[in-house]
Amino acid sequence: MGNPNILDDVFEKFVNEAKLFKDREVLRHDYLPDKLPHREEQIRLLGQSVAPVLKGSRCSNIFIYGKTGTGKTAVTKFVLSHLESKAKEYGAPVKFCYVNCRMTGSEYRVFASLSQSLGLSIPFTGLSVGEVFDRFRVGLENTRTIFIIILDEIDALIKERGDSILYELTRINEALQKSKVALIGISNDLRLKEFLDPRVLSSLSEEELVFRPYDAAELRNILLERSRLGFFEGTLSESALSICSALAAAEHGDARRALDLLRVAGEVAERHGEAKVTEDHVREAEKHIEHNKVVDALKNSTLHSKLVLLSVYHLSKASSNATTGEIYDIYSELCGETGSSLLTQRRLGTLINELDALGLLNSKVVSMGRYGRTKKIRLEISRSMVKEVFSADDRLEKLIKYEPKLLSKNLRTSH
DNA sequence: CTTCCACAGGAACCAGCGGACC
């Protein structure tokens, strides 16, 4: 089993044959390069908005919109890190705090991490939100700075918890004398405005910045720029580069996806021990990424979510679309098979929405007139992928082969 | 035009948990 020679071999091979990557880190989407192609305009605008803090006055609140992978986070971090060094130079009292709302997840935790960035220690639970907010306000007042708060992926928080945090934060300046707060909100969802209280909206979007998706040519430039840093010369074929940008451009111009694709393609080529990354490696990388997405998503989901996915899988044999009711029937049967207690249909609805958000299912509400109103649900990933992933789990593999009894009976629901 | 299906999805609530405060 534990023969060290095998490993020696693997490592040896890796070190000797890893002639593709100059610097793998550069190709990660969270890497911050010192040049952001095709975003000069946004950098300039954001820079202008934020510049007043160098003279000690509060800058406007700024709202940034744009889809995933359009460079919002990168531009913001880029501008602020430059601002930070300038501020040091001029001795301007400025502090930043970057909070990713999706990771942070709740009002309490947002205030907690804001407080922590001021050096306050806040227990991770146990206090009331109001108490944390008060401590934050007092702590901030004592620091005597302009505090710039960046709330990334703010839409995630607002849709779940409402806009009360924003309301508090936009009003906090009224209670402060020695310090000031400026907000930068970053949203992936352009419709976020609709969810906001008009008072919050007006104070939050004193300035607005919109990030358009990259087109294929721009993505290509970005990839080219990065690949110069990340790959050795001549190890990346033209066609590989083009197909990466084309694939990502087709998916709403997502630079993040393009970079992931390129990096994984490089890893695939490396594993095959090849000297050049080709188009085929990109194709394989695409599959690889999807597979990982599914495995990751399922790893963190409950038994019931998995059963729901399996139900859709079984139903997809009969037709590509399933309805909530059908899924609930099959799901109930699978629950009986595993001997687990079943959840309500209400709950199932939210589980379906969660799987939709993860990109494993695709659901759409449709009306069928006299025959009611329901969600049409189909698999977003290939059936073979589901089969592959579930077969790896010995507790669930028998369910993939299981033939639901209701399935044959349900032929009557044809239109 | 009305009816009526098969749900969607909001609101209120609950239990169990880990934890702070006094």
Add this chain to the structure above:
DNA sequence: GGTCCGCTGGTTCCTGTGGAAG
């Protein structure tokens, strides 16, 4: 040690609704 708190993951009850059928 009692009280308060937030979060998770559920339940129950409820009102709302697009559009084909009648």
